[in-house]
């Protein structure tokens with residue numbers, strides 16, 4: 001079925017987290033902006049962000065120190081130029097937020113700066129204690145609406161429309177219609193892919209859609225073997241895992257084993273504030289060594305301080321019967337953040353003309369092989385600003401679109417395929433958790449690849465429901481992550497291979513990339529094939 005004509009706009013932004021909203025605000029003065037969100041506007045990850053935004057904002061700090069911390073946390077694999085942009089433009093972007101009415105928490109008359117792992121200074125700005133994401137989204141939505149940005153909710157992007165190498169719009173559907181919306185520029189701000197894992201801090205909406213769409217459109221993806229696990233996540237008996245912010249450890253919370261002993265000093269000189277991958281693996285090792293749970297202990301921070309500084313964590317834990325002023329919180333790592341993504345330049349351009357990417361969906365190179373805490377909201381802001389400037393200057397094409405649309409998925413589904421596709425989702429999540437998780441081995445990765453390969457034919461069908469297409473997107477993303485993890489025969493940052501525990505100097509500056517045109521097209525009988533650059 002051909003989509004109906006949905007008209008045109010100047011800029012389409014897919015996704016309504018911090019990166020999408022901030023880009024929309026900046027673009028609003030340059031033309032008509034339409035933001036498409038596949039669920040409601042607050043369904044993405046930003047809403048749940050607790051810790052805050054990192055920026056060198058105190059007299060004791062500087063962009064240079066922030067750069068060194070980011071570079072070191074990324075195990076010297078990041079792009080120094082991109083990191084310079086991130087840290088140097090950070091204070092200006094924070095001032096922009098202040099100008100947009102965002103009210104960061106204050107202590108003793110000045111902005112209260114929190115501490116998080118692997119930061120050498122206190123530099124985390126936060127709002128509402130641990131409600132930074134929620135407060136930011138509300139403020140940015142208000143500003144975007146005031147500037148006339150159009151929002152379309154429950155709009156699932158099925159495919160990017162590319163003609164003669166240039167992105168010309170998107171085909172999306174809602175419950176009532178399927179349409180083709182043309183634009184000068186399309187910007188993917190779709191976040192990462194936490195839902196490829198069984199246990200994740202991510203919102204259920206985060207299924208790798210932008211990554212898959214970019215792949216089919218001909219963009220380059222890279223560094224997909226680097227996936228960050230957050231060390232301190234609470235797993236309630238029922239429902240989704242709940243993040244216990246790193247800011248809690250920044251305020252002095254301790255990790256203790258079942259015997260009540262602190263153990264992090266045995267794993268890293270910075271103890272509880274070591275890099276996330278090291279803290280995560282230490283928790284697993286301690287659990288295995290003792291056969292007991294690992295806990296976060298905040299009790300010494302005081303019954304007055306805790307609910308005021310961490311109101312969200314306090315009240316959510318109360319719902320599960322844990323009073324964090326008196327009780328320990330059992331914690332374990334869960335999937336949290338995709339380090340790699342759609343390769344972009346410093347203005348967010350992908351390899352496809354007039355297609356941009358920003359935020360977690362994009363790979364700017366700032367995170368290297370592991371992300372420094374609270375640099376993610378910052379990346380959305382800093383690069384959102386740059387993407388807006390570049391997108392405003394992009395020409396687009398005035399030509400009418402060719403019809404009919406060329407679909408990348410050719411086969412119409414039969415009922416068994418739909419059922420088969422739906423059944424794959426939980427199996428894939430389990431497979432990725434077990435075999436492409438925090439600790440990887442060649443055998444585990446090969447087993448994952450074999451299993452994923454069997455599901456490959458599903459990618460050839462044109463399904464019409466969001467859940468089915470999400471599952472296809474998760475499958476494609478999972479395949480690329482697995483292939484990249486197999487190729488990187490070393491351990492670096494958050495990619496840990498038990499069979500290759502050290503770094504390989506030969507792989508020093510090498511990235512594994514995926515590009516559809518480069519051969520090995522997914523779904524045509526083969527796995528997507530990485531190339532080294």
Ligand code: SIN
Nearest residue numbers: 050051245246373374
């Ligand atoms: C946290 O609050 O611990 C998460 C923040 C982040 O991932 O940077």
